[in-house]
Amino acid sequence: LVCLCLHPGAGQDVGRSCILVSIAGKNVMLDCGMHMGYNDDRRFPDFSYITQNGRLTDFLDCVIISHFHLDHCGALPYFSEMVGYDGPIYMTHPTKAICPILLEDYRKITVDKKGETNFFTSQMIKDCMKKVVAVHLHQTVQVDEELEIKAYYAGHVLGAAMFQIKVGCESVVYTGDYNMTPDRHLGAAWIDKCRPDLLISESTYATTIRDSKRCRERDFLKKVHETVERGGKVLIPVFALGRAQELCILLETFWERMNLKAPIYFSTGLTEKANHYYKLFITWTNQKIRKTFVQRNMFEFKHIKAFDRAFADNPGPMVVFATPGMLHAGQSLQIFRKWAGNEKNMVIMPGYCVQGTVGHKILSGQRKLEMEGRQILEVKMQVEYMSFSAHADAKGIMQLIRQAEPRNVLLVHGEAKKMEFLKQKIEQEFHVNCYMPANGETTTIFTNPSIPVDISLGLLKRETAIGLLPDAKKPKLMHGTLIMKDNSFRLVSPEQALKELGLAEHQLRFTCRVHIQDPRKEHETVLRVYNHLKGVLKDYSVQHLPDGSITVESILIQATAHSEDQGTKVLLVSWTYQDEELGSYLTSLLKKGLPQSTA
């Protein structure tokens, strides 16, 4: 019964993430991302799509943000302040702390630098953050009486989480972005066997199985080390958050281990603030950092210092982390221009570069760059590419599915062609349905919800006492009355049901006549029947009453002579409807006749 509606953004596209889930009458919005590639209205999801013209607050029960990357939370102030949403927004503590820094930075770039209007303001970011409710890992948050959510660790970036959304016995797990292999500062995503009805998983690397991280790390360190030993300078363009911290930790520990003295710098700005939060949220980091922070917080760098513009001209070896990551503007580009001419130096691109940026050009082997003002910059420095990605690869995705054991899987955040492959694999190996809706497409999934029924303890005990002991995991037959009242189901004993409903009890009796050929007297016949039954029904109490009738448990048997034929005796068998099983058995037994030898 889970119905799911996908919104522009997520679906088969890397970019905006924004998914709407309707589960048992509750509407939840998962992530509220923006598209970095557009500068017009298309960058935000089209929220009018959700309700046509109603108010969002009335329609949505809650919004969940998985982590602080802008493609997952960038449209949040727009959504809550400009479109208007006053309901709760859930995110983890680190996300809540770091998210406003990034939004503010993003706002500055678009408004202050590019001079755009009609954009959200600083105040809006603040107001929006006031609506946020922070959650802990594995904490079950009751959104309202029926809807509950729970966060799981997702790796990827600090504070990234997967969310389980549960209404009654139906549940959905949304992974956001996650990473199944640990890195230098974060652990691996983990989920318990929660068996959700639907798992919504990202699938950025649907068709990739990645090599071990260690080789890449080793290569990276070796290159940096060699260059520094030669006396060269290393430039590492990074985006301020996420990978940058990982590389910092990597270099910091390496420097520590190898007793190196060359300085490492980190260009300042929002990083410093963010680093502060990394120091605080130790519980969200990996085993090593968590274990050693008592002696020393790994994010309190000994070797990494703040960068100053003047340092770039210092002689001697150094390593500099500078923003932005694609060398398209800012400090990293400035430093690059200064150092590009010396073949002793090196630039390491730790991530993907968009076409058209300097980063992309040098990676594709261009050695002469045309800068502004018709300047030609000759690149003599070494150019290296080192990919450190924090998404789960195909194996990782499969591993998560194995851990969670969902009944259906829905893939988002990936390219259609690649997802097709993964979909096929998932269906083949786990025998579950797999969906991959396009933007704006709605997927409906039918679930088979189990309906809980309350049973009174007395009845349960009484019913289990009858017959054999309860066998594990096997269904068991029980007698009782089901009362459906006020949206609740209860199983009670018939007497209690009668009492509650104020009804009188009606007795329902079945009677049946059985003809037996027996020339003897009536009481002798009765005696014979009695002996016969006693012999067959050993487990039941068979009694011969003084008035000439026989009772088997509560079943009554009387014998009379046939009015026409004295040789035929008529046995009257009467039972209540509760004893139907025994009664009908008895009748069929008697119909077979009495054994002759008993005489």
Added chain:
Amino acid sequence: QQQHEDLSAKKLRLTKPSKSAALHVDLCKATSPADALQYLLQFARKPVEVESVEGVVRILLEHYYKENDASVRLKIASLLGLLSKTAGFSPDCIMDDAINTLQNEKSHQVLAQLLDTLLVIGTKLTENPSVRMRLVEVACKHLTDSSHGVRNKCLQLIGCLGPVEKGVAKEAESQAAKDVQKIIGDHFNDQDPRVRTAAIKAMLQLHERGLKLQQAIYSQACKLLADDYEQVRSAAVQLIWVLSQLYPESIVPIPSSNEEIRLVDDAFGKICHMVSDGSWVVRVQAAKLLGSMQQVSSHFLEQTLDKKLMSDLRRKRTAHERAKELYSSGEFSSGRKWGDDAPKEEIDTGAVNLIESGACGAFVHGLEDEMYEVRIAAVEALCMLAQSSPSFAEKCLDFLVDMFNDEIEEVRLQSIHTMRKISNNITLREDQLDTVLAVLEDSSRDIREALHELLCCTNVSTKEGIHLALVELLKNLTKYPTDRESIWKCLKFLGSRHPTLVLPLVPELLSTHPFFDTPEPDMDDPAYIAVLVLIFNAAKSCPTMPALFSDHTFRHYAYLRDSLSHLVPPLRLPGRKLLSSPVSPSITPHEDPSQQFLHQSLERVYNLQHLDPQGIQELLEFTIRDLQRLGELQSELAGMADFTATYLQCQLLLIKALQEKLWNVAAPLYLKQNALASAAAKQILEETYKMEFMYSGVESRQVVIIHHMRLQAKALQLIVTARTTRGVEPLFGMCEKFLQEVDSFQRCFISELPHMQGSFVDKLLDLMPRLVTSKPSEVVKILQTTLRQSTFLHLPLPEQLHRATANIIEPTGESDNPLRFTSGLVVALDVDATLEHVQDPQGTVKVQVLYPDGQAQIIHPKPADFRNPGPGRHRLITQVYLSHTAWTEPCQIEVRLLLAYNSNRSKASAKIPKPSWNESLEALPQSENGIEGTIPFSKPVKVYIMPKPARR
């Protein structure tokens, strides 16, 4: 008679107002269950004597039946279990009662506790099969209980006591001796995970007790691997492992196909699969067990290292494969370009198996795990598998090398050790060597030394590799000069392993030039020494090499051969007789000349029994000198040479002492000479202790000789004392003690006595009846003559003999800066020492600190302070706390290591009583050679300290 018995019974009662009675009174007094519980708790704190256990049990049972409160009954039940554990008490008398209590019990918790008690009783009575049968039956009856706790205990009971031998089960067939395996197996599907776990554990228990599990369980166990609960999965992994070891070769079908594979392969695949389980406990378990599955087929094994990389559905090569390719194409160390790892051929989408691929990439996952426990387990497993399969060793090399960069030091260390263990099977490629060598710069000393150790036994394939290694090691030497010894040793092995690879490098390394004379390098430069060590060791098996040496190289060789004889081997240098080692080349090379020399000189000594005393003394002196020298030159013979030298020294001392011509003169006039003799006796005693306890490899043949020597020394002591003391009284005690010692010697070494013809003790034992009856003065006289007449015992040499040595690396004793601290407070001094050939260092090695005022302090290092970097070697890294009252000026203290021994017992059973873990500050008697029971075995190191007076 009757009366008497009664009396004795009564008496017993009176003398033992037993615990049971007191308990009874207490329990009767108890008004509420809470009270009773309090009494029971108090009672449980005190131990109960064996005799009164049964009485107490009866009292408890009596109260048990009366008690209505479940918690009190629970406590009683648990007390019953505790009591039946009492040593010396046989619980069969209370078994019936315990079983009876089960019948009317309603509370599940109490039932479970009672079953636990029965388990205790059962484990004490394992010898009795009928008791076991009975208990198992009781357990089977309660298996249908609705509480998990009860079922748990029942299964545990069956597991611990179930019949193991088939025969027994048949015998008791009448008593419905059901197949225990089936009973337990039925509970694999129990609704409670705890019961499921208990069932698997019980099954494992049966296996441990020797029952052969049926193969049919395998499929059941496989289903349990997908259980929701981690304990169940963890236990199931173990069970599967057990089964795979029991039935490795049987064939199991692969579901969803018609194929069949060996069970061990199937199990291997399944356990590999568990390496990516959600719970790290299971992952550790799985990774550990993988290591011991050696029968697995090689193609399965190799799959564990292959993750089948792909990118956008195209096959991709791993970085390892690329590195290999680069290397083989001769393009090593070219910078990587973007797109270098571009994926190659298309993959057939149908053939890619993402998750059910079994063993695929299990180790890749394990080594990348987020928990270091899993990573360590995976490294260990890799090590074990690689040791048994050379081809696998070759393959896993890249992965191990990668682990050298792990973020946790323990993992790095472990992987270096692993690599060392498998290094016989592998040859490092140059790029791999490069990565290995990069770790030499690590600031952790443990890592560096482990790496040196690794390089000692590594095979390198090219001369560039050797050069690279040398360069990196020299770099290491300049960065961390303290690694000197370790690096030299490493180069020694590197050289002797790869003589042909070193040969072409020699001119470059020695910087010789065909025409020009190059300046002579500095002989004391550690780096130069390192190079020479490499070359000389290579030259040992490469006779053409010395031709490349220049003049000064030969001179340096002679010098190093003398000063660092353990690092520089003897070389046969043609045409340079003068400089060659004392061993002349005429001796056939396959006989070890120095060994021969040792034996020759010993024989010389033993043969010359009847020289004049002067001659014997001289010969002994010369031989001792020779042996000591030999020990210095030949490290492998050092133990042997020292040992015999010490023995001869003892003999020499004894002879000298007896040669004194003053024995006939009245004693008091010659006090000085007596002092000499008694000093000799004392020294012999000390030397014998050293001989007995400081050498590893001493056999009983040697021990008897050592003891014999000690006995002689004691006799000498006795004689000397008899001469110097006036009066006979003190002598009585001494004589008696000596005779006792002779007696115990005889008892201990009765089997060795036939070999000791004509020795001191042999003669003494002949005279024993006379000795026992005679007066002390007579005894002394007899001893004196026997001591003189006795022959010199031949000391047989064992195969291997090593002397325990210790070398304090830190503190170096060179510092001129005193360690200042406030008096009354403590200062921590880091002590770092290497120990060689010390058995059980945790128990025997102590640190001694001697203060200038004569105060001595002995510190027992913690067991964790000892590391074991290699066989026979230990490393002590500990902290010693110093403290003293204020001094006016800095002064030196001495730090040394002591080897503790227990002189009462023979070496074989020497078990030093466990030392307290904390340091003990004891004022020790001032003595030159340490204290009784310890041998100083390292050179003392002086540390300059200065306790300042506290400032007010």
